[in-house]
Amino acid sequence: MSRRNKRKQEHFVHEDPSQDEEDDYHGGNIGAGFTLSQQDPEPSxxxxxxxxxxxxxxxxxxxxxxxxxxxxxxxxxxxxxxxxxxxxxxxxxxxxxxxxxxxxxxxxxxxxxxxxxxxxxxxxxxMPKYMENWKGIPAKYKDRFFVANRVKDSDQGTHSRCIHSVHSPSSVERGFILLVNGLIFCKGESRTHGPRKMLERDLYRLLHRIDDAIPEEPPIQGTSRAKNAKQYRTGTSTDIATPNVDTLLDQCVHWDYFIKEKASDENFSSQVLEEGDMLISMGPRSAIEIGRSQIIHFCASILGEEPDPSMLREVQEDVEEAPEMDDTYMEEEVA
Known part of the structure; x- marks a missing residue:
């Protein structure tokens, strides 16, 4: 990561608590420097x-x-x-x-x-009920279950910081997921009864502005760079704060933090599309683990502003208006 972007990166990745483990464990250093308000995720x-x-x-x-x-x-x-x-x-x-x-x-x-x-x-x-009602949500997500950490955290996020700071890659991944969701929510195209979406090439452009070690464009399909994006492995030791965005983004799609789909005039009409354009939007795991309210507060903290009341109201209305779903199993066979 370039020196001029090092300070920016610190806003998105938790600091390593090993500098003073005892104080961190008891909350002594939690909240020092940049902190995030702790908002509840979406009701799943x-x-x-x-x-x-x-x-x-x-x-x-x-x-x-x-x-x-x-x-x-x-x-x-x-x-x-x-x-x-x-x-x-x-x-x-x-x-x-x-x-x-x-x-x-x-x-x-x-x-x-x-x-x-x-x-x-x-x-x-x-996934949250309102997401099931989104127009164009892939059917595969409606039949998936996720395991969410429901341990109650402190106002300073002590529990989250402790578990995600055990390994450096985990901190980098968590910061990346929150950052990308923030960019999608603030810069993506807003749709009625659907998620905010952003062109993958626009996402890369914005990430490059934050850290010039990140490529300006996504990998082209069929190239060696695109093939290498499938080789991401978790738990690897690294001292590099800038992740390989190609591989990490692909893995986050696999984990369902993001949804990636081919762009068309039907699902993205605000820009002139290019051949091979892909769209990125918030996935069900991001909603369950992080939530849009947390993303809105995160963006406001970065900008030094108060959270946008209209955005928070939009989130609340989605939750309140989502109809109750049938909570019984359909007849099916287990092979």
């Missing part, structure tokens, strides 16, 4: 209600068989959570050895979800 949907017949079947199982089924399922879901992978309910049930003939699927999924919440503070949930 709970998992559908279990079927009474399947709860009865699970309760009747031999205790050892029941424990094996629920524990296996809970472990698979936990490892998915730690890798930030979305959860396909039917797939994890199959991986845990729970099949149609067992007739315990919904009850086992509920019990495994309860364990994650009680032991780790991880809540299994679906």
């Amino acid at each position: 949907q709970s998992i559908p209600t279990e079927r009474p017949s399947e709860r009865n079947n699970l309760d009747k199982l031999d205790p050892e068989a029941r424990e094996k089924a629920v524990t296996s399922l809970a472990r698979i879901m936990l490892f998915k959570a730690l890798e930030r992978e979305p959860i396909d309910r039917l797939k994890v049930l199959k991986d845990a050895g729970i099949t149609t003939k067992d007739k315990i699927a919904s009850a086992a999924f509920q019990e495994a979800s309860d364990r994650l919440l009680k032991v780790f503070g991880f809540e299994v949930c679906k």
Whole structure:
């Protein structure tokens, strides 16, 4: 990262608390320098209600068989959570050895979800209701579950800072996700009954202005740079504060922090499009873990302004107007 952009970058990535671990643990240094107001994320949907017949079947199982089924399922879901992978309910049930003939699927999924919440503070949930009603939202997101950290944080974000500062890449990733969401929300095209969207090339241009070590243009499909973007790995040790945006953005799309789609006159009409243009918008994981209210306050803090009341009202209206969804499982088969 260039020297002239180092101070800007510090606004978006948490400082390493290792300078004074004891004070940080007790909150002594939390909030020193730039701080973010802690806003609640979007209200997500709970998992559908279990079927009474399947709860009865699970309760009747031999205790050892029941424990094996629920524990296996809970472990698979936990490892998915730690890798930030979305959860396909039917797939994890199959991986845990729970099949149609067992007739315990919904009850086992509920019990495994309860364990994650009680032991780790991880809540299994679906995307917010208003997002399901967005025009053009890919159907695949409607059937995905996510694991969200529901441990109550302090006003200074002590818990979040501690867990994301364990490894340097985690801090960089978290800062990047918040920054990109902020740019999309402030600079993206606003749509009625849909997410704000931004051309990928415009996003790169803005990121380059923040840090000139970031390329000005996204990778061209078919080039070696585009192919290398698929090789991102988590947990790697690095002292470089500027991430490889090509790979990190691609990984964040995989994690569902962002939605990436081909641009067309139907889904993006405010600019003249070029061949190969792609759109970036906020994904369901960003809504569940961060929320638009937090993004609005983040942008206001960066600009030294008060949060825009009209934007906050827009968020509240979306939540209030979203109709209740059917919270029961549809008939389905677990292969």
